[in-house]
Amino acid sequence: MxxxxxxxxxxxxxxxxxxxxxxxxxxxxxxxxxxxxxxxxxxxxxxxxxxxxxxxxxxxxxxxxxxxSLSFEDELEAIVFIDPKANEVIDVKSYEFANDLTRILSAVKAENRSIFSEWENCPLVLKKDSTIQELESSEEKTEKDDKKPSYIAIKKLTGEAAKIEVPESAKLLNEAVSFLMLESLSLHLSTYFNDWDEDEYITEYTRDHIPGALLKNRVLNLLSTPIEQRDVFLDAFPDRGDKKEGEVVSLWGSDGSMYSRFDLILPKGSKIKHEEIGHIKISTPRLTLEILNRYPGTSTSVSTSFIENYIGYKRRTIECRKVLVTLKCKIKPMSLLSAAGWRYYHWLDSYRSRARHEVDFEQFQNDISWSSVEHTLYAIRGRFIGLHRHLDAAVKKDGS
Missing domain, CATH: 1.10.287 (Helix Hairpins)
Structure with missing residues (x-):
């Protein structure tokens, strides 16, 4: 429900x-x-x-x-666009999930190559698994002999052959997505409770409250570590005496490095637990919120017109992989006996909406009205094709 x-x-x-x-x-x-x-x-x-x-x-x-109605579950399907040749995640304009994921992986690469080596040594999309080279060679053959058709086959595998081997880089991807979701929740809560500094019923939870999560999520641990403890930011504040007043909550370097101060402002008595990689559980006095993410290792379908006209890549040169994000919430039945204090929890509905607009690819396409844009592109293309045919016919007629 x-x-x-x-x-x-x-x-x-x-x-x-x-x-x-x-x-x-x-x-x-x-x-x-x-x-x-x-x-x-x-x-x-x-x-x-x-x-x-x-x-x-x-x-x-x-x-x-x-x-x-006390429990709900939101299933969000994000898409990661990957360039197999460069072994890079492709940034997609205005798609916040892709924007943030690209930024996070770039920051890991800039600061800790030992962690990022999982991505480099065991790519998410192996070249031998990609059909790009086969398709390119097929295109070359077709260009040489237009009379011979080219073919693309779709196979159905069952049993042992259907099992998907998830590479080691998937672990890094799951950690990055988990950090991405926590960062989004942190920003949302900070905005919601912005003017509630003196309220005695809320508490700010920092990285000191989640030692288990820091041990299990290397990306969260790396990017939320204080600036003073990181070599990559030694030149950011060479003279700490000249450091301006105020606490730095975010910092980005031109080399891709970044710092994000981890904090979650929640009702007093809340607990944050890292169940496993890609599974965060937040328990409050009145409800429980779980944020789960998983990379199943499967491809997904995206229209050619979107890839070529919006992203700017040839369809056959990139891979589209899906990431599943799930939000689970359960309201504690006994909490309904109280009529007061629910204003400390109204952030939940707006966060669900925010997460859907930031993560879910189908929702992103709806937000940019891609369906209407795509039909417009087809109409323009058809108009040019018609004009081209008309010119060809006119040229042939003059030649005869």
Whole structure:
């Protein structure tokens, strides 16, 4: 069920109203039944039991619907565009997932080659697995002899042959995506609680509160390590005495290096746990949020017009791989007994929307109205093809 926190709270209010109305209605029914029983031979207890059963049945059905709406799960499908020849992730304009992932991997490469060596030594897309060379050779043959057709085959594999071998670089990718999601949540929470500095019911959680996550996620540990402890930023503030007032929360170098101060502003009593690579669990007094990401190792389909006209690459020169991101949330049932304090949790719905617009590729294409743009491109292309044919016909006619 695609529910939301605001929807659950609204359902709770409606349920309370309905229960209050049911109580009033029960009183009215009781009064009427007393009059009715006084003039009939039906036993009083039977009428009362029947009325109570009807009210409880209605209340149970409504409570059941509210219970199922206490949890939700958002499935987001991101796409990583890779240039196999250069072994690089391609940046896609305005697609924030691709923008951030490119930036994060560049920062790892600039500062710690031992970590980035996983990407270099065991590429996400192996050249031997890519069909680029085969397709290019096929194109060359076709150019030499246009009469001979070229073919592209799609095979279905089953059993052992269908198992996908995920390279070692997938671990680095999952760590980078996990850091990306945490950074997005951190920025969102900081914006939401921007004017709540003096509020006693919220707490800022820093990297000191997540030692387990730092051990399991090398990207998070590397890029959130304080500037003073990193050699790559020695020239950023050569004279620390001249350092301007204020705390540096983000820093980017022209060489690709970056620093991001990790912090999550959450209701007091929250806990952050790193279950495994690509799995962060945030438990608060009233709800639990899990952020999961996984690279399944499979390709995905993207229109040729988008790759060639928007990204600027030939379709057969890049690989499109999907990354699955899941947001799971469960609202604690007992927390619904409290009517106050929910303003500390209304960031959840807006974060879900933000994550979908930043990560999900289908949503990104909707945001840029790609469907309309693509049809416009086809229309322009058709117009030029028609004009070209008209000119060819005119030339042939003049020649004859």
């Amino acid at each position: 695609n529910s939301s926190l605001s929807g659950v709270l609204s359902s709770k209010r409606e349920l309370i109203k309905l229960f209050s109305m049911a109580a009033v209605l029960a009183f009215a029914v009781g009064a009427l039944s007393s009059i009715f029983i006084a003039r009939t031979s039906l036993p009083t207890l039977s009428v009362i039991i029947l009325a109570v059963c009807i009210i409880l049945l209605v209340f149970t059905l409504l409570a059941r619907e509210l219970w199922y």
